[in-house]
Amino acid sequence: MKNDIIIAGVGGQGILSIAATIGLAAVANNLFLKQSEVHGMSQRGGDVQSNLRLSDKPVSSDLIPNGNADLIISVEPMESLRYLPWLSDSGWLVTNSNPFINIPDYPSTDEILKEIKKIKNHLIIDADGIAKEAGSARSGNIVILGAASTFIDMPFESLENAIKELFRTKGDDVVKVNLKALKAGHEISKDLSYGNF
Amino acid sequence: MKKLLLLGDQAIAQAALDSGLSGMYAYPGTPSTEIMEFIQSSGDAYDRNIHREWSSNEKTAMEAALGMSYAGKRAMVAMKHVGLNVAADGFINSALTGVNGGLIVVSADDPSMHSSQNEQDSRFYGKFALVPCFEPFDQQEAYDMIFDAFEVSEKYKVPVLFRITTRLAHSRASINLKEVLPERKLSLPADPLQFVLLPVIARKKYKSLLLSYESLRYENRISKYNNFKEGSKRGLGIITCGIAYNYLMENVGEFENDFPVLKISAYPFPKDLIKNITGRCEEILILEEGAPVIEEAIRGILDDGIKIYGRLDGTVPRDGELNPAIVAKALGLPVSFGQDVPSLVKMRPPSFCSGCGHADMFNSLTEALNPFGPGHVFSDIGCYTLAALPPYNAINSCVDMGASVTMAIGAADAGLFPSVAVIGDSTFTHSGMTGLLDAVVKNSPVTIIIADNSTTGMTGGQKSQATGRLEKICEGIGVSRDHLRIIVPLRKNHSDNVSILKEEFEYRGVSVVIASRECIQTSVKRKRSGNSNE
Numbered sequence: 001m002k003n004d005i006i007i008a009g010v011g012g013q014g015i016l017s018i019a020a021t022i023g024l025a026a027v028a029n030n031l032f033l034k035q036s037e038v039h040g041m042s043q044r045g046g047d048v049q050s051n052l053r054l055s056d057k058p059v060s061s062d063l064i065p066n067g068n069a070d071l072i073i074s075v076e077p078m079e080s081l082r083y084l085p086w087l088s089d090s091g092w093l094v095t096n097s098n099p100f101i102n103i104p105d106y107p108s109t110d111e112i113l114k115e116i117k118k119i120k121n122h123l124i125i126d127a128d129g130i131a132k133e134a135g136s137a138r139s140g141n142i143v144i145l146g147a148a149s150t151f152i153d154m155p156f157e158s159l160e161n162a163i164k165e166l167f168r169t170k171g172d173d174v175v176k177v178n179l180k181a182l183k184a185g186h187e188i189s190k191d192l193s194y195g196n197f
Numbered sequence: 198m199k200k201l202l203l204l205g206d207q208a209i210a211q212a213a214l215d216s217g218l219s220g221m222y223a224y225p226g227t228p229s230t231e232i233m234e235f236i237q238s239s240g241d242a243y244d245r246n247i248h249r250e251w252s253s254n255e256k257t258a259m260e261a262a263l264g265m266s267y268a269g270k271r272a273m274v275a276m277k278h279v280g281l282n283v284a285a286d287g288f289i290n291s292a293l294t295g296v297n298g299g300l301i302v303v304s305a306d307d308p309s310m311h312s313s314q315n316e317q318d319s320r321f322y323g324k325f326a327l328v329p330c331f332e333p334f335d336q337q338e339a340y341d342m343i344f345d346a347f348e349v350s351e352k353y354k355v356p357v358l359f360r361i362t363t364r365l366a367h368s369r370a371s372i373n374l375k376e377v378l379p380e381r382k383l384s385l386p387a388d389p390l391q392f393v394l395l396p397v398i399a400r401k402k403y404k405s406l407l408l409s410y411e412s413l414r415y416e417n418r419i420s421k422y423n424n425f426k427e428g429s430k431r432g433l434g435i436i437t438c439g440i441a442y443n444y445l446m447e448n449v450g451e452f453e454n455d456f457p458v459l460k461i462s463a464y465p466f467p468k469d470l471i472k473n474i475t476g477r478c479e480e481i482l483i484l485e486e487g488a489p490v491i492e493e494a495i496r497g498i499l500d501d502g503i504k505i506y507g508r509l510d511g512t513v514p515r516d517g518e519l520n521p522a523i524v525a526k527a528l529g530l531p532v533s534f535g536q537d538v539p540s541l542v543k544m545r546p547p548s549f550c551s552g553c554g555h556a557d558m559f560n561s562l563t564e565a566l567n568p569f570g571p572g573h574v575f576s577d578i579g580c581y582t583l584a585a586l587p588p589y590n591a592i593n594s595c596v597d598m599g600a601s602v603t604m605a606i607g608a609a610d611a612g613l614f615p616s617v618a619v620i621g622d623s624t625f626t627h628s629g630m631t632g633l634l635d636a637v638v639k640n641s642p643v644t645i646i647i648a649d650n651s652t653t654g655m656t657g658g659q660k661s662q663a664t665g666r667l668e669k670i671c672e673g674i675g676v677s678r679d680h681l682r683i684i685v686p687l688r689k690n691h692s693d694n695v696s697i698l699k700e701e702f703e704y705r706g707v708s709v710v711i712a713s714r715e716c717i718q719t720s721v722k723r724k725r726s727g728n729s730n731e
């Protein structure tokens with residue numbers, strides 16, 4: 001088993017929470033894992049990514065080789081396209097449809113979505129809208145993780161347990177809202193699987 | 198066995214705690230910051246009352262750590278690579294004084310300059326100071342190696358340089374922990390003159406340092422961190438070190454590897470190990486993250502031995518960090534690729550946070566400077582350096598910590614008017630205060646803006662030594678009260694702030710304008726955690 005995952009977004013959008021959740025679940029499943037993050041300057045509104053590598057064998061490189069990612073999870077539509085050189089032929093791209101516009105030359109959202117739809121295996125979701133329905137507008141990142149969970153080779157329950165562990169110190173309400181967001185995302189994709197979409 | 202999921206930085210911190218650390222010293226700097234942060238958040242460190250306060254800069258951190266070592270206890274100091282330049286005086290001389298308690302100096306290099314001004318390779322400093330240098334290839338080795346680095350430090354009575362790079366520092370892996378060692382007891386050095394570098398003593402100490410460096414080189418033949426693995430192929434042999442080893446293994450596979458491979462993680466590296474692999478192969482590929490340190494040593498000046506491939510002949514790019522694709526190419530293996538990035542994808546550089554006080558300050562400064570044309574603003578290292586980018590285009594320099602103040606002085610000496618420095622509060626107490634004293638002593642016509650956001654912002658909001666002290670520091674250094682102005686960089690104060698800046702430009706002496714407004718990030722964090730009265 002091997003899952004090479006790129007998590008993409010803009011500094012401050014919560015991609016490290018996605019990475020940390022998958023990481024905790026991987027440890028609970030006794031998988032080998034390396035998870036590379038961006039700290040420092042780029043966190044100030046720049047593009048950020050995390051390379052997450054799960055395997056039942058030891059992982060060598062902290063960085064995913066080009067053309068090898070099984071999954072891109074993106075909290076922002078334009079950012080999802082930045083990592084296409086890493087996506088494998090059979091890989092999935094799961095992205096939020098809501099743009100984060102903090103640059104003057106941000107392209108039209110329709111054009112971006114058109115590009116995403118050219119990818120063989122893609123899933124575009126209105127994570128912000130679903131998060132709001134779940135009761136927390138700030139949980140869009142976890143909705144996307146839920147939607148992407150179908151393509152991660154770990155039991156869904158282990159991601160739920162990881163959410164409980166990660167948000168434990170923030171109180172029961174935060175845990176509950178994020179579990180709801182995870183589930184809502186999962187509902188969208190659970191009937192899809194590799195190759196039949 | 199206990200397991201934890203840790204960043205490389207955190208693994209180093211956990212290892213130091215587990216190997217009997219008594220004091221941690223540091224100044225924040227990407228990618229090293231999380232070492233100190235981990236110790237500050239550790240319950241063990243709290244229970245054991247381990248020293249874990251930030252220092253004013255890397256030099257004061259280095260020297261305080263040496264002081265703890267003098268007193269017989271184990272100490273660690275951590276910094277980013279350019280921080281080692283600041284700490285270099287103490288670091289180089291600590292090789293001569295030697296240590297009493299074990300002392301580890303962690304330097305986190307940033308090849309490809311993700312968050313830095315250069316990509317210097319700290320291994321040069323190891324050779325320069327003649328101290329052992331360790332360079333782990335992964336997070337687990339980093340954890341294990343700290344235990345041995347303390348042992349080596351105490352055995353050879355020298356500080357140990359511990360070199361890591363960004364990808365190891367900021368990547369998480371599962372770490373197996375060892376048993377916790379007790380801390381050392383307070384004990385003075387056996388020789389009361391050990392730390393006294395008077396020339397007559399330093400000369401003797403230098404001779405013994407030279408000897409100990411060569412015995413280290415000899416011992417490193419059998420270091421468990423320098424291993425040779427035989428391969429069935431005899432044509433190409435590979436010498437690699439640090440994280441480059443991972444990219445090699447990613448390409449050739451740990452178990453199916455056919456190439457003879459020498460992995461070096463403990464420096465100075467022994468000649469015997471090099472000769473062993475060069476003797477059995479026709480060609481050698483050298484893979485290093487950073488500068489061609491090993492490659493230059495092996496090529497030497499004559500460079501007429503066997504064929505060597507590496508960064509110096511272009512097989513591997515001369516600059517920038519490695520990745521699996523670069524290493525695949527160097528090995529002549531096929532490089533996979535997904536799809537091109539669609540052309541509509543735009544660059545998204547870092548920028549000021551929405552609501553950041555620096556943005557308002559630069560808006561006022563740019564307007565105040567408008568009559569004088571471009572080219573008047575010397576800046577420094579911090580979030581405010583982002584004002585170099587559009588739409589601000591507001592600064593003309595960013596060189597090293599504190600250089601804004603001193604470059605403004607030099608430019609004023611040359612006749613530039615107005616000559617303005619913009620420096621953050623934490624950068625000011627790191628290295629700006631001595632420059633301000635220069636300006637005061639000769640009454641330089643400079644305007645120094647201290648962008649005070651009450652935190653060390655760019656590295657994630659660590660405590661600033663300057664908070665609550667800036668006015669007193671400036672007055673104490675000798676800035677006239679009449680030209681020590683406090684402004685609040687808010688949009689509603691814009692025209693007042695422009696006038697104040699213009700007034701101070703016209704004053705032909707030292708002006709300090711403290712632009713004071715809390716960092717929006719730390720302010721939000723503080724309010725969320727409920728400490729709104731702090």
